[in-house]
Amino acid sequence: MLSELQQRDVWERWLAAEMRANYFGDMATRYSHRQSMLTWLTLLSSSGAAFAIVTDWLPAHLSWIKPALAFLTAGLSLLSLVFQNQKRSFDCSELHFKWNRLASEYEALWNDMYAEDALPRLSKLTEKGAELSKTSTAIPYHRRVMVKWEDHVLQHRAPQHSSHATA
Numbered sequence: 001m002l003s004e005l006q007q008r009d010v011w012e013r014w015l016a017a018e019m020r021a022n023y024f025g026d027m028a029t030r031y032s033h034r035q036s037m038l039t040w041l042t043l044l045s046s047s048g049a050a051f052a053i054v055t056d057w058l059p060a061h062l063s064w065i066k067p068a069l070a071f072l073t074a075g076l077s078l079l080s081l082v083f084q085n086q087k088r089s090f091d092c093s094e095l096h097f098k099w100n101r102l103a104s105e106y107e108a109l110w111n112d113m114y115a116e117d118a119l120p121r122l123s124k125l126t127e128k129g130a131e132l133s134k135t136s137t138a139i140p141y142h143r144r145v146m147v148k149w150e151d152h153v154l155q156h157r158a159p160q161h162s163s164h165a166t167a
Contacts, residue, residue: 024099
């Protein structure tokens with residue numbers, strides 16, 4: 001059985017895990033969209049460069065377009081390589097999954113907090129959360145996105161907490 005303080009700890013860690021799961025899910029989508037956009041821009045600029053090079057339809061005063069498209073393509077490729085959006089999207093997807101699973105485990109503990117094994121389960125979950133927090137530091141933090149998900153989770157979970165606490 002968990003003490004009142006430990007019960008509050010479970011509740012807060014459950015909410016925090018949900019917030020992080022939503023945050024990393026959102027970030028995975030953002031990185032995926034960025035990669036997709038860079039890929040399409042690279043494709044368009046490289047196609048334009050290839051077309052401009054093999055045709056002679058450009059007037060002499062627009063000859064600067066050929067090298068400009070080639071440099072644009074190289075620049076977009078470099079950005080794609082440096083930003084590593086695809087890797088970050090994958091990493092965020094993994095973290096979304098793991099934080100979501102941890103939130104589910106906290107929810108299960110919340111629903112069974114009077115069990116004899118509740119305290120060891122809380123300790124195990126706290127350790128898992130610490131491990132996940134350590135691996136999460138490789139992804140840049142975006143405060144605005146986290147605040148969005150904090151507000152979302154609190155809006156959806158806070159009423160449940162008060163009704164559960166009075167039951």
